[in-house]
Amino acid sequence: MKQKNRLTYIVIILVISCLTGYRYTNSKQKEIYILGTVHHPTINVNSDSILRIIRQIKPSLILIESDSSNFDNQMNIKRYYEENEYGAVKQYLIEHPSTLIRPYDLNNRDEQRIQNGLYAEAGFAFELLNQMHSAGKFSQNDSISWNRFNTYWREYELLLGGTLVDLNAVKSEVIIDSVSYYQYIKTNNIIESYPIFTESTLIGANNDTITIKDYFKNWSDFEYHKRNNAMVQNIIKHIHSTKATRILVLTGIKHKSPLKKALSEKPNALRFKMIESY
Template identity: 25%
Template sequence: MKNLFLGLLVVVSGFYHAQYSGKTQIYILGTVHEPSTILNPQMLFEILNTIQPDVILQELDSEQMKDFQKESMSKNSNEVSAALLYSKKYPKTLNLPFEFEGRNQYRKDNGMVPTDNLTIKLMDSLYKKNALSPVNTIIYEKYQQANTALKDFAQSDIKTLNSLTFESVNRYRQFVQHHEIPKVSNSEEIFARKFVVKPNGEKISYRDGYQLWCNFWDLRNNTMSLNIIKKANEYKGKKIVILTGVQHKYYLKELLDKYNDGNYTVVEYFK
């Protein structure tokens, strides 16, 4: 009976190994883009060197990746600099983009920029003058409090910024910014009467531009997650590291879990 039990364990263990060993391993590293005491290229390189990825996915689009090795790209970028250091040590490493194509120009062309910042500046001005409705005042105060909570992490370290605690605070802040703040700009008439001119010469109101910007947050994260999944299937069984701004990490994790087809597993580096 003992031998039979041991035999079953071997069979089950072998089945488990066969079922999961071929999966792509995805590590999502939440980063800060510019060198600081929280993270610098050498620190990020050491993390990459520990994980030993076969593929590094950068928060860049295909056009930006063409300039990947230019000094102008790496000068102020933790991710690019660290990836170059890692690729120098491991030349076979693939560095690939996973960003929404033409992100910056897309936002400008559709009037999301600069209406995003202009809307918040106007809202802040109205708040300070007590010119927002009582309901909208409460919403804007929630936004301020959420921002303050994020700022409290500004002097922490990269492990803390990849913690579940930070993810929870960040998730709430992003919800307020993209789903609560539009209630203010959509209900206060002044945001419909202020305009910017898009590159094509058309006018767009602060109200419409900010709403488009908020919608793009969901579109962008969904696009990035689908791009990651494509690469996970293309490089099946490999180890992939995603270098993304910390504010995207929670969203990408949720979407990768939602869309998981069984071909990859998301591994948490920071324990």
């Protein structure tokens, strides 16, 4: 039992180290930690594993990947979804009820998706891309890009089965950044090169007809740019609007690197010095 407890302690220390401490520290000694997670349980990551890290950090403010519509006027969570972060936060609030919880995703995210005719995913576009590739209809360069994307995606899926230490390691960011680049940028370039994506249409979430080409462009911009930019602005807002001195950002692993990079580029807005330790 002592050996097991010792191993658990070591793992927790490793994860906190890998969190990039993303310690942005100013004269008031505010600290910001960014923890990349997966939303649904895997063999190595669940609410309990995230809760252990929260307990070690002891944040006075937790920022959760949710939009404001799931919070009431008193900043209480309306609905706890069946996701790892919500389960961990719910238990931590029972233990530490004075902890502040704030949403930082794009305000009214789901409503904005619908207004823009978007769903959460773009699976139909990827299915058509796979069919095109299998039929040998891609150019050589596009075929290379598509194969690279699939290679990175397989590495990403393997990574998702790892521990919080694995997910938050520096080398993991390279894989995740590559997946995002090929998923949102390179794939969009491929789609724009073939008439079939203009000729093929679908019914969007707002019941309007839209070409797959236009849908994918709007979807990738929404997920890759609009949401990440809004997250950064909301995080900064919450940093300055509370007196919390230790802040934990819980984020889906694909958002972690863009958030970290954007925050590190805003020293004047944050008035924090970023200290990275692994």
